[in-house]
Amino acid sequence: MSLFLCGEITIKNLKMSDTIAQIVTPPYPGAVGIIRLSGDGSVPVVQKIFSNKSFREAESHRAYYGYIMEGGTPIDEVIVLAMLAPRSYTCEDVVEIQSHGNIHLLRRILDVLIAGGARLAEAGEFTKRAFLNGRLDLTQAEAVCDIINAASKSAQTAGLRRLQGHLRGKISNIRQEIIALVAEIEVSIDYPEHEMEQGNIENAKIRAEKILEEIREMTKNADIGRVLQYGIETAIIGKPNVGKSSVLNTILKEERAIVTETAGTTRDTLTELVNIGEVTLRLTDTAGIRETSDCIEKIGVERAVLAAKNADLILWVVDGAQRDADIENVLKDTDAKVIILSNKSDIRTECVGGLSVSAKTGAGFDELYKTINSMFLDNLTDIDVVCDKRHIELLDKTAQALADAINTANLGFGEDFLTQDFVNAYKFLGEIIGAELGDDVCDTIFAKFCVGK
């Protein structure tokens, strides 16, 4: 039996009253930028730098117009909103300053606030305060995070539904079933001499198989969830000069594409997110694709290999009648969905299979978008999509535990060995809905937040 290792745990004095501030709008130019403050000092700190004197007796949930001042000089024209405790996101006094959406301007205002006594909020700190003040529970906090990070409209819906407890209801029901099953087995163990209605192993097995199927159904959707949450990893491949870059450019023109840097890499690797109807395409390493137009054939195949491994969706651009046998071979075993695009439909009339498009005229692209949407979203109405990585992991663990239990039953081991895995399954599910406490949930959940929330 391992000895307890009691680490010294010191508790820093939790200054719940200190006031935090952060820019909460994304760092691109926009019409409006928002800075949020939370804590007892929110109102006084803003009072010091706000030209509108009636804010001295700030009323909750009322907009005040004026200027943010720095040493007598106005920085910007703003609207200030106070949401006083406990009627705010964090349950503390919250003030939001709406200025013009220029990042330099916003940073200047933030500096003034810091000079005035606020401190910079850490990633997720607003939500952490909401949690510590009882405004949100862990799963709700988690859902907030998912909504923020959601790449598409469908994912936002998935996050919102979770916020409203859909997933919770479904998982609670499964947990009920499992615990009922365990209870029957336990009765037969603790009262061996009594003729009660005892759950026999065979019966338990059949029920476990049914539950396992339900869980598998959920994890199957989980893959879709991931795609909705983070975007469909999309690769455009094909031989040189088939028009890959013009296909890409046509897609990019479709809606405003958000280009972001991927953390820790050079500027060369770019991820472009494009909203196509209800889903988001995630076009990674497009710099590479741009170059392929004058690449030798070998690189085209290598790209296909890579894409087949990582992508959820492969757009295989072909020119006229000739498909490429090398690439076709590579794509044979991929899990990704493949759409063949017959480009240059404007100068060609014969049908070669796949989808006829013309990057030049834009013909056929509406059809392509429809195809992609239905590929990923059909049969998706009314199911609970699990997006979160932590949840998916827990569902996988649950499925494994149930499979272990079924295996135990098949081997002919006793009831006591069966319940161990059922109890595990019950706990893993509980961790998803916050009915059980994993030892590191808190860390993982708050670590995922971006700054400003």
Added chain:
Amino acid sequence: MEYCVCVVGGGHAGCEAALAAARLGVTVCLFAINLDSIAFMPCNPNIGGTSKGHLVRELDALGGEMGKNIDKTLIQVRMLNKSKGEAVHSLRAQADKHNYAKEMKFTLENTENLRIRQAEIVGICKKGETFEVTTNFGEVFFFKAVVVCAGTYLNSRCLYGETVINSGPNGFLPAARLTDSLRGFGVEFMRFKTGTPARIDRRTIDFSKMTPQYGDEGCLAFSFENDGVRLCAEQTPCYLTYTTEETARVIRENLHLAPMYSGLATGTGARYCPSIEDKIVRFADKPTHQVFIEPEGTRTNEMYVQGVSTSLPVLVQKIMYQTIVGLENCRITRPAYAIEYDCIDATALANTLGHKEVAGLFFAGQINGSSGYEEAAAQGLIAGINAAAFVVGKEPVVIDRSQGYIGVLIDDLVTKGTNEPYRMMTSRAEYRLLLRQDNADSRLTPVGYRRGLINSDRYQKFRDKMDSVARGVKWANALSVPATERLNSFLENSGTAGIKNAVKLAELLRRPELSVATLLPFLGEIPDYLENLTIQEQITIQIKYEGYIKRQIEQVERFKKLETRKIPKDFDYSRQKGIRIEARQKLSKIKPDNLGQASRISGVSPADVAVLMVLLKT
């Protein structure tokens, strides 16, 4: 100062507490209201059963007395749940209840440092470091520590229909003044209730209408010291019979006379140990209920009627018992009754069973809200060890939930508290694949040895056994078993597939149908140490369940993670708005030691603990 430790009460908790403390070298005085009530079994005449058998084995592994005492006095012994896995095999023995009590009293009488004394304790108070303990005769004794094992005696009253007698169990005197005295320490009390069936004259029972139940052949003993000893050559049978629809009718017609239904009873009873009237009401569609007729001893004709406890008036009892198959002409020797008593809210105690606010004051047994002899004895042992530790200034002994049922029992009582008499059950133990009755020694004998309750002789034997098992496991992993016709026909007869080529013994042992013992004829020469049946069994279990045991150990490691996240003693819960008010109150009251314990408090939700976890990290 005459004695160091005072033990109040001579029931199963009191006996273990007194013996443990005295054996650890501190002087002990045990007070019992009646010395003839020492180790008395006022209810069922048996020891063990599911999970309770585990407790007795653990108690023995730590150096307690109950296992040895039942081994000396059992008249039938069986392993329950044999058709299920090893983790829930449970030993149960019928005791000759009079011999049991006599033997235990004799052991107390002959233990050094231990004095027993007949008196009712009416007052306990603390002056400085000293406890003043007052008897009903006006004497005052002084102690450094007190272990209160008052059982069901505090303000107890027995209910026989509308007849109420202010007495302890079996007509012994109640303890009428101690409750008030203990309130002086801020101890809070609850009112619980339990009951016992009638005893019936053996000569008036028609056994021909019942199914006899015999004990198991072979060597079965509670104490590890009696491994391989055949304890009881001639086993006395029990008998299985049934209630009838007539039984249900009699009860229904007289239900208004039962104290639980007339409102006379105020205590909370246990749901899992219902009276016959409760069963008839709750399971109205069940036409009959099982009844076991058990002997109370070999030198008495009194028989215990398990399953038919009641608090109906004695006149109704007479008719009701006669509706049971085979009891048509039965005569009652002692009527059934329900008993109500004061017990404490055990959440005031630490896992040492010491009171959190009053250093040196310990509580053990039914007074803590538990029920059952074994549950009481297990607490008594731990309280006795820790009272002695307190006196000599040693670290207390705490068994955690992954070490034994004893740990589960005590942690449940002091952390969750209980609102009905608490009975041990295997389902309460999270890690029961590790907490088997067969390996209680490997879990706890080192603890007992280090503390000084296990002598070096026994400890050496234990070490030898562990060595042999370890060698045997290696041997089984290495030994190749050839595929012979004889082996294959044996395998097929055992309901498992034959083998084509030689396989390792360990591989065969992973099949549920096989064990070292059954495969012995096919293994050729075996090492000497393998002739011991217990060692063969250990090798089988360790190999067969390796994967399950590994998974359980992983669970234990997860459990330890939360268990090592300490909460500062002076943590101020009242200011934490993220924790619900009810949980804040519970946490402030119980003052959990760590996050794991906090998570087990009823009324504290995982969401509350999550907030606490984040707070402790900040």
